[in-house]
Amino acid sequence: MALDRWIALVLLGVCLAYGYAAWFTMDSGLAPFMRRNPIWPSTFPKVLSVLGIVASLIILLGLEKGEEKELDIDYRRLGDYHLGQALMLLALMVAYALCLRPLGFIFSTSAFLILGSFILGERKWHIMVPIALFATLVVWYLVQQVLGIYLRPLPGFIGG
Structure with missing residues (x-):
C-alpha cells in the first residue's frame, strides 16, 4: 500500500475517534435549554469528522487518482529532501x-x-x-x- 493510503488510514482512525466523541459524548453535558438550539457546540466537530471520514475514504479507495503518475515524494530517499x-x-x-x-x-x-x-x-x-x-x-x-x-x-x- 502506498504512503498516502497509510496516512489516509491513520487519519480515518483519528476521524472515527473524533466523530465518536462528537456524536456520542460531547452533547451529554448540555443544559436543557441548549438542547433546543439548532446549532450545538458539537455541530462543527460533527461536520469536521464526517468530512474527514469522506476524504480519507476517497484516498483509501483510490477515487482521487486519474491515471498513474510518478510519486511526488519517494519515502526511500528522504535524505534528498x-x-x-x-x-x-x-x-x-x-x-x-x-x-x-x-x-x-x-x-x-x-x-x-x-x-x-x-x-x-x-x-x-x-x-x-x-x-x-x-x-x-x-x-x-x-x-x-x-x-x-x-x-x-x-x-x-x-x-x-
Whole structure:
C-alpha cells in the first residue's frame, strides 16, 4: 500500500475517534435549554469528522487518482529532501507554543514569523521584520479588540 493510503488510514482512525466523541459524548453535558438550539457546540466537530471520514475514504479507495503518475515524494530517499528545514520548523512550532504565555503574544509570534522565514531561506531583514511585526499586531488587535479574547501582549515580567 502506498504512503498516502497509510496516512489516509491513520487519519480515518483519528476521524472515527473524533466523530465518536462528537456524536456520542460531547452533547451529554448540555443544559436543557441548549438542547433546543439548532446549532450545538458539537455541530462543527460533527461536520469536521464526517468530512474527514469522506476524504480519507476517497484516498483509501483510490477515487482521487486519474491515471498513474510518478510519486511526488519517494519515502526511500528522504535524505534528498529538505528534512532539516522541516524538523527545525517543527521544533520552532514547539518552542512557540511553550513561549507564548511566558513571553507574551507579540514577542513570541513576531519571533516565530521572523525565525520561520529565516529557516525557509528569506534573508531580506528590512522586509521580513516589518511584515512580521505588522502581521502580529494586526492579528493581536483583531483577536483582542474585535473578538474580545484576551491575549497577553507582553511578557509577564514587564507587566503583560
